[in-house]
Amino acid sequence: MKDSLASASGWYEDTRWRIARHVTLALVGVFFLSTLREGHSWGDDFAQYLRHADNIANRASYSETGYIYNPQNAIVGPEAYPPGLPAALAPVAAIFGANLSAYKVACVFYFLIALLVAARLFAADLSALNGWICLAIVGFTPAYWEVKDGIASEHLFLPLWYAALLVADDWYRRQRVFGSQTLHGILLGGLIFLACATRSVGVVLLPAVFVCEVLIARRATRVGVIALSSAVALLLAQRLVLPASGAGYLEQLRGTTLSSLLANAWADTTSFSLIWQNGHWSGVRRIAGAAFALLGAFGFLRANLPRPTPLGVAAAGYFAVIVIWPSADGLRMILPLLPAFVFYLLLGIQSLTSVAIVAFRSAKERRFAERKPTTQFAFAGSLGLLVFSLASFGAAYSVADFGPIPTGVETPAARDLFDFVRNHTRSDDVCLFFKPRALALYTGRRSSAYPLGTDELEFWRYAKSIGATIIIVRTDAADLAGEDQTSEMLAPFPSRDLEEVFANSQFRVYRWTPPATDVRKMAVQAVEFAAN
Structure with a gap:
């Protein structure tokens, strides 16, 4: 009879937490979908993915995206992306075309599946309460909410x-x-x-x-x-x-230096605290993040010693790779590790309370503690983490922008630029632009990125090598110097062979007719023209 009651109680307990997880998952989905923002940032990875997806949907050549890969600016992106995401988005491309909102809905759906799978993975090591807390923290953190509007x-x-x-x-x-x-x-x-x-x-x-x-x-x-x-x-x-x-990915490793490794290690390590961004007090986030990092490290060691786990091995390998990678894009690079970090944090709380109880209680109490080690203290610690997390999230969302994305490819200035290039340039024109993949997607013109650096000779040599005829620069680059690595390139190199054909509040378009003279001579002329 007692066994039957215990079994029924366990079933009820499991069912209750299962319902709680599903309700939480549904709330995350409703919140994300109801707050999707119009537009897309200038980060144009999405443009190449959408061109790949459209090619799959229309049975065209996969790699024909209009993007001309520039090995001198490899960080922009590879010649072609792996086919996983484009293949998954191909049905969306076939049904909805270039509707960005449809792709964003699909990406939210993928995220919800990730929450379910991660919860299943963590369930074997976390209590039912902590499993639900982990799902709630990962699901509602602004770190994922902010990236939901990017197709990545x-x-x-x-x-x-x-x-x-x-x-x-x-x-x-x-x-x-x-x-x-x-x-x-x-x-x-x-x-x-x-x-x-x-x-x-x-x-x-x-x-x-x-x-x-x-x-x-x-x-x-x-x-x-x-x-x-x-x-x-x-x-x-x-x-x-x-x-x-x-x-093209391996070419990006040429930029790896000791300073970049140290910068990446610092950026990637400290970015975990962005789970608890609050929009007001960065000091609180940093202090809490440091404490949580120690607890997470304790949980990681408890889970992976003396024998490692698949999650621990893979997470360590992933972190090593992103530290080596030259692009110091802290939060985005560690997004796949955030659920594991919260898992190890909660596991650290569970383990630390168990160790503390066993260490400080008498022998008689210790026997009780071994039977029920985390009942009260672990509950208080986990509940405190949940309260702190929800308070941080609420503070962050109170100042979040829920309106259209103010910069990017769907601003009036960007649309005017794309309309001009699409309707007033030749189909065989080749363009130089700081976001070539977005330009190729919205205009159908073959496009490439500027070479990194400010060497006029190299600039004109590369422009001539790809047959560039259209050069597009930003007139607001001085105000956005921190937005893009190539911002210092975004002022036109003067040349008598450049004809301004379009201008608005953010962009200028030049038609370049290269003479038959030596490229070095053109660079000298450009410098002389600038001096005058």
């Missing part, structure tokens, strides 16, 4: 990343399989491939599985061998079918 690969990468880790965790820690070991290995390999096909950094899952084979299984398992073999085979097939996919 992170949205799809999140569910694939955590799904792969969930399948790996089921095998390496719990010896559970989906169907059979062979089928489980194929499933894991397929998820690893999809993660890599969405973001190239997903490749860290391959060595993560190998490390799990060595340190967790301590032998070559059928699941691990099949997973690695199938993932590598699929990646090779992708490379053969789409050789340009991801090309």
Whole structure:
């Protein structure tokens, strides 16, 4: 009878928390969808993804996006992106065309799936209460709310990343399989491939599985061998079918220096505190972030010592890669790690209270503590974290901008520019612009980015090498110097061969007719003209 009552109580408890998780997930979805903003920022990764998606939907050449890759400014983006996100967005492109809101809805849907999958992964180590708190914090943090209006690969990468880790965790820690070991290995390999096909950094899952084979299984398992073999085979097939996919990423590593490594390590480490941004008091966020980082580190060590977990191995590998990467874009780079950080933070609270109770109570009380180690203290700590988080989120949203995005590709000035280029330039014109992929998407003109630096000779040499005839510059660059790395390039190099054909409050368009003279001579003429 007692066993039946205990079983019924456990079922009721599980059902109650399951309902709480689903209600919270629904609230996150409603909040995100009801606050989608019009427009899109100037970050033009989205433009290349949409062109790829449109090409898939219309069975056109995948790599024909109109973007001319500039190896002298490789940080803008690769020749072609991996096909994961474009393939997922292709049905949206086929039905809704260039409707940005439709793509944003799809990205919110991917994020909600990620929350479900991550909650399932964390459930084995967190109490039901802490599992719900983790879902609430990750779901409502402004860190994800702010990026919901950007069409980016992170949205799809999140569910694939955590799904792969969930399948790996089921095998390496719990010896559970989906169907059979062979089928489980194929499933894991397929998820690893999809993660890599969405973001190239997903490749860290391959060595993560190998490390799990060595340190967790301590032998070559059928699941691990099949997973690695199938993932590598699929990646090779992708490379053969789409050789340009991801090309150009390695060239970005040329900019890696010791100073960039240190800057990235600092930016990526401190950006975890942005989960608790409040819009008012950055000092409170930083202090709390430092304390949470210590608790999170404690939780990470407790979970991964003496034997690591698939999540711990993959998270460490991912963090190492983004530190090496030359682009110091702290928050965006660590977005896939934020759920894991909150998980380790809550695990740290659970573990620390357990250790404290066992250490400071008498032997008799210690026996009780071992049976129920986190009942009161852990509850208070977790509840305190939830209250602090919701207070921070409320403060941040109280000053958040819920209106149309004030800058970017759908401002009146940008639309006027795109209309002019689309309607008053030749179809074979080649353009130089600071956001070439956006220009190519909205105008249908082949476009490239400026070379980095302010060397006039190099500028004109590159312009001539790609056959550039249209040069577009920003007249408001002086006010936006911190917005883009190429801001110092956004003033026209004077030349007698430039004809201004369009101007508005933010942009000027020049038609360039290069003479047959030597490029070096043109640069000298440009400098002389500027001096006069």
